[in-house]
Amino acid sequence: MRDIDLTVNIEAPIATVWQFITDSEKIAMWLMENNFQARKGAHFRMECKQADGADAEIQAEVLEIKEPRLLVYSWLIQKPRLLTKVRIELNESKNHTALRLIHSGWQPLGNDPDGVRDLHESVWQQLLSIKLPSLM
DSSP states (O other): OOOEEEEEEESSOHHHHHHHHHOHHHHHHHTOEEOOOSSTTOEEEEEEEOTTSOEEEEEEEEEEEETTTEEEEEEEETTTTEEEEEEEEEEEOSSOEEEEEEEEOOGGGTTOTTOHHHHHHHHHHHIIIIIHHHTO
């Protein structure tokens, strides 16, 4: 199954965008409540509010971090239990920062009868294209 690969241009300097992907309070503003720490090897969790009102927890670990351009972390989905990886790359241009997100590791889902991968892609698209830029 193919990776989720999204790129958005955000009208903000790279330092500002970096803060929104590495500062726990700022991550909570656009993604989820969390206890993120911006250091390699840090384990963290994100509290996901599901459409049906139930809570789910994403468990993760920072795998790679190179300020202000690269953040890679594991992403453990509980249902179905699947370990995936999120890679965020930032590149600054004159008037904006290009943010590229690659969410990989969907192959064990096979043809994904429950639409887990497609749901993640839809949510990432909305968060990166609408919610995150609205905070800049």
